[in-house]
């Protein structure tokens with residue numbers, strides 16, 4: 001059995017449930033998904049400050065997963081908060097949903113656009129695309145301006161707004177695929193992909209399958225050099 005620790009770095013349990021459901025739907029039969037929720041940080045992550053404090057709570061859940069002997073971690077927030085810190089901390093593979101989604105999109109299209117939540121978080125996705133060497137593939141980061149915790153509210157009409165933004169991207173951006181820029185959109189990818197007739201990628205599903213692939217390849221996070229375990233020293237623990 002492969003155990004994948006899927007961490008919601010925000011503190012909203014209903015989002016963890018949506019994420020874990022999407023993760024299990026994507027996983028192979030012999031993979032067990034353990035969904036974990038950050039117990040320190042923010043109810044939702046919508047900016048640099050939220051990401052900084054959420055990373056601390058996320059890292060505690062990496063420790064919990066490692067203590068349980070999980071085979072890989074998925075950081076299920078589109079900012080990939082604390083990704084390299086988690087890779088230092090853990091010896092098993094750690095994937096962020098943004099990195100996984102962008103790579104999946106680059107395998108099926110020459111160019112893609114990202115559709116995320118609030119306009120103020122677009123810069124975070126732009127920084128990630130640059131850091132991941134994806135600037136040649138990522139044409140544009142768009143936003144639907146729906147708050148993360150409103151994504152599951154019927155009155156927010158997220159599906160309709162997302163569909164409209166995706167159609168504009170298809171018309172204007174010269175792309176072949178769309179990346180959904182929030183873990184809270186995980187349940188919408190399939191439906192939008194069918195409606196638009198193009199790959200619409202949810203990073204939760206992509207990260208779970210890539211994690212299974214790395215485990216299957218016997219690959220673990222390298223502890224030589226940059227991602228070696230953190231140096232022992234006095235630290236404030238939660």
Ligand SMILES: NC(=O)NC1=NC(=O)NC1=O
Nearest residue numbers: 010044045077078182183
């Ligand atoms: N772009 C985003 O809004 N990302 C996210 N904020 C969260 O709280 N979870 C996400 O995936």
